[in-house]
Every structure is written in C-alpha cells, then in structure tokens.
C-alpha cells in the first residue's frame with residue numbers, strides 16, 4: 001500500500017503506476033502545481049479595463065489565493081500524518097519513533113529506531129572484539145576447526161559487499177507491500193564466529209526492517225557458549241542454547257517453537273543474504289501458505305570466500321542412494337522458461353539449509369522428524385512430506401543467498417556420520433517411499449543393517465494428512481528420476497572410483513568415456529548437462545542408456561566401444577557381470593570393459609585382468 005512506495009526510493013516515480021502513488025506525494029505535487037500559478041499572477045499583466053475594478057479584482061484574488069494555499073497545506077498535512085500512521089501499522093513496532101517522525105519537522109533530529117536496553121544496532125557491534133577472540137594462531141591449520149578457510153573468513157568485514165547475482169528482471173520488480181513478517185531461525189554448532197556474524201548481519205542489512213521480526217539463534221551446545229551469547233546484544237537477535245547436543249532437526253524445531261512471526265525462515269549459519277532476498281520468498285508464501293520456498297543458493301568459495309552466482313537452471317534432486325544432488329533442467333524445461341526467466345521453479349527436493357515456510361503450515365505438516373539425529377536426510381524427508389501431503393517446493397530465482405559449500409563435515413557425528421546419515425535416510429525411506437524403498441536398499445545395501453527406531457507416529461501422521469503415495473510423487477514431481485523396470489538386473493551409474501561411465505553427450509555411433517560422477521561431490525554443484533550417466537544391465541544382457549546400447553563393433557582387444565541402437569539378439573551387445581558383479585565381460589569375445597584409454601579416444605574392451613581399470617560397480621544391483 002502506501003508504505004510500500006516509501007520503501008522503494010530507488011524507483012523513478014515514472015515507473016510507478018499512478019494508483020500506487022502515496023496521497024502525501026499527490027498532495028505535495030498539487031501544492032507544487034499551485035506555485036507556478038502564484039508566480040504567473042505577479043508576472044502576467046492584468047487586462048487593461050479600468051484601474052479601480054482591476055485593483056478590486058486583484059485584492060479578491062489575493063484573498064482567494066491565500067485560502068487556496070492554506071487549503072492545500074492543510075490537505076498535505078492531513079495526508080502526511082495519515083501516511084505516518086499507516087506506516088506505523090505496517091511496521092508494527094517502535095511506534096514512538098515513528099510518531100516522532102510524523103510530528104517533527106526534521107527527521108534526522110531523532111533516532112529512527114528505539115532499541116531495547118542492552119541492545120545495539122548491528123553497525124555498532126564490535127566485530128574485531130568478537131571475532132578476534134577465536135582467530136587462527138600462526139602455525140595452526142586454517143581448515144582444522146571449520147573445514148573451510150577460517151583465516152579468509154575472519155578477514156572479511158561483517159557487512160562486506162557481495163555482487164548482485166540476480167537476473168536483470170528482478171531489479172525492476174516490485175514486491176507486495178503487505179508481506180508478513182518472518183522469524184529467521186539459525187541453528188549452529190561450533191560455527192566460525194566471523195561466518196555466523198556475517199550471516200546475522202546480512203539478514204539485518206539486506207532485509208526490510210519490518211519483515212524481520214527476530215533472528216533466533218539456536219546454539220546446539222557449541223563448546224564455547226559465548227559464540228552465541230555475545231551476538232544476543234545485536235538488535236532483534238534472540239539466543240537459545242541447548243544444554244546437550246540435539247542436532248539440526250530438534251534444534252530447528254526448538255527455534256520454530258519459539259518464533260513469534262507468522263513465517264519461518266531457516267538459514268544455515270554460514271550464509272550471506274543478497275539484495276531483496278526475503279521479499280520474493282515471503283510473497284510466494286503469503287499468496288499460498290502450502291508453498292515451501294528456497295532461494296537460489298549462490299556459492300561462497302570455501303577457500304577464498306569469493307561470492308559466486310549459481311546457475312538459475314538447477315533443481316534439487318537425488319539418485320536411488322538418496323543423496324541430494326543438483327539436476328540441470330531439461331532442454332524443454334529451459335525452453336519453457338525463456339518467456340519468463342524469473343518464474344518460480346518447482347523442485348522435487350530442497351537442499352535443506354535455507355528455506356521459508358509458513359509457521360502454521362510447518363506445524364500442521366509435522367515439523368521435522370524429531371527422532372532424526374545430527375544432520376542429513378531431513379531435507380529428503382521434508383521434501384517428500386511437503387509434496388506428498390499437498391504442498392509444493394519452489395526455488396525463487398529473484399532470491400539469492402550465498403552459502404559456504406564444503407566437502408567435509410566440520411563437526412563430529414555422535415555414532416559416526418555414515419551410520420547417522422543412513423539411519424535418518426532410512427527413516428525417511430521407510431515412512432515415505434512405499435515399495436520404492438527397495439531401490440534405496442539395492443543402492444545402499446549396508447543401510448539394511450542400520451537400526452532406524454520407531455516410525456509409528458510418523459506413519460500415523462502420514463495417514464492423518466491423507467498423503468499421496470510415492471508413485472504419485474515419482475510420476476508427477478520427479479519424472480526425471482529413472483525408475484528401474486522389471487527387465488533390469490542392475491541399474492544406475494556404472495561407477496569406477498569417483499568416475500562414472502558417461503555418454504559424454506554422444507549419440508548413436510559415438511564412443512563412451514568416464515567422467516566425475518554426478519553424486520560424487522555430495523551437494524556441491526551440478527555437472528555440465530551433456531554428461532549422462534544412467535545405465536541399466538537388463539535380463540537380456542544389454543547395457544543400455546535409454547535406447548542406446550554398449551556395442552563391441554570389433555571383437556579384438558583394445559577396440560573402441562560404441563553406442564548403437566539396441567537390437568534384440570545382437571551378440572555384439574551382450575554383456576554379463578562377473579567376479580561378484582565387479583566387472584563387465586562382453587559375452588561374445590570374453591573381453592572386459594576397460595577405461596585405460598578413456599583419456600585418449602574412449603573406453604575399450606581388453607583381456608580381462610585384475611586391473612582397476614576394469615572394476616565397475618552399478619549403483620543398484622537388483623538380483624537378490
């Protein structure tokens with residue numbers, strides 16, 4: 001409404017539709033229009049009739065003019081104070097200072113924000129004192145504590161400038177002015193002080209003040225309680241500290257329960273919010289509370305802390321191992337977006353660290369699985385749950401938040417990270433995936449042995465919310481995920497160490513090679529989209545990608561393998577797994593699939609040997 005146009009001073013007024021102009025501004029403009037009339041009166045000569053009538057008319061018109069000026073001023077004052085009142089209503093806080101503003105001639109004479117006792121503005125927080133206490137000493141490994149370069153992080157100012165990485169269209173967009181306020185929930189455990197502080201400051205600096213009701217820091221039992229406690233001095237920051245390690249999920253729920261705003265914003269503790277990051281997220285949720293929305297997550301380099309814009313063509317996804325990965329949109333999806341490149345992107349999965357959700361909806365939908373520990377699997381669980389129970393997940397391209405992506409976890413997992421991850425993932429699979437969970441067990445056989453606890457209450461909740469089956473999710477939300485069919489005996493990526501058998505973007509008669517596996521780097525970045533790594537070994541012994549099969553054109557050692565259209569009963573296309581599914585042997589020639597020439601031409605068949613170049617492993621082995 002009115003307050004909105006006051007909050008967008010950078011927009012030229014000509015861009016603004018007239019009905020959005022504030023009454024105060026309209027009054028000011030009409031007052032300005034009155035002024036040239038004044039001047040005209042003194043400059044323009046009176047029509048020359050008789051001196052007396054002219055003098056009388058001049059007197060009359062001066063009196064009229066006086067009234068007119070007084071009237072205009074009166075209207076202007078009325079609208080101006082009206083604007084200030086409605087501004088107060090929208091902001092919902094610090095009404096004293098706002099009223100001061102309305103009644104004082106000089107805004108700057110008064111402090112616009114009245115802070116509660118003991119609080120400081122973020123600008124007045126002593127960064128050097130806070131961060132200086134935990135610097136990396138000479139000779140210490142800057143990566144030891146956080147698994148990112150803490151020295152580089154500590155060097156940066158808490159409000160350093162980051163590049164505006166949004167699409168151009170976003171810069172001209174106006175957001176609704178009646179957006180709900182949000183509580184920002186940030187959980188952390190032994191976070192680097194500089195990174196945590198920068199997260200908090202970027203929220204305060206990059207958000208309209210009335211949209212951030214509070215920042216709730218949940219300290220998940222960090223070694224030093226001062227890390228969080230000292231930040232409690234900053235305006236709007238509330239600090240909650242767990243008295244034992246609870247993990248991400250229970251910590252977030254604790255923060256959410258304490259939140260007083262209608263919308264929850266979850267952030268990781270090593271983020272930097274970019275320009276207008278919050279408005280587009282809140283707008284989507286305000287329009288439909290069943291939308292759970294996430295920004296595009298830009299990359300803060302873990303070595304030098306450079307802020308780099310991420311591609312806007314990504315969605316969140318996973319393979320049957322249920323590890324999160326980024327998927328490039330298909331060609332059709334990208335084409336469909338050309339007309340509106342900043343439209344929301346429906347995503348099968350959220351990365352999990354950063355998202356916005358209506359608080360009531362969060363509660364209605366079962367918050368988080370409180371029996372998940374530490375980290376991992378929770379994004380999978382909430383993604384399945386939101387989609388299957390009637391909501392949706394979106395990435396909002398006009399919202400950008402930087403995040404430090406790491407290769408390793410900085411903290412310890414009580415119970416071991418692999419076990420905890422498998423346990424959490426298993427809980428998600430058992431509750432949400434129906435019979436499709438068997439593909440997960442085929443991909444991660446060891447998960448079968450990890451006890452996952454009781455899931456009764458989650459199953460009851462699923463029933464109560466009348467959630468759709470996983471088959472519906474696969475068909476409607478994630479059709480890109482290839483599902484093994486009954487013809488397949490092995491499926492997924494064909495892996496050799498960190499590399500995978502890859503089409504390299506080739507089609508019929510092309511060679512194949514190896515390339516870094518899609519899911520190798522955890523949740524880092526997507527690979528170029530020409531890299532296709534989905535294969536199946538079928539009951540009729542073909543190794544196929546879509547309708548292309550691995551073909552041995554020449555049955556002699558060191559000959560290149562080619563992709564050719566699959567044909568029934570073509571002996572050049574028959575393969576079998578040998579040595580406990582560790583190798584692939586071409587049936588007709590008894591030669592083995594080999595990567596020794598991968599960098600010079602492509603994959604070949606060679607005499608079978610114990611060489612590592614011949615070790616291949618499918619993601620899923622479906623024979624039991």
Ligand SMILES: [Mn+2]
Pocket residue numbers: 268269270353403404
């Ligand atoms: Mn993170």
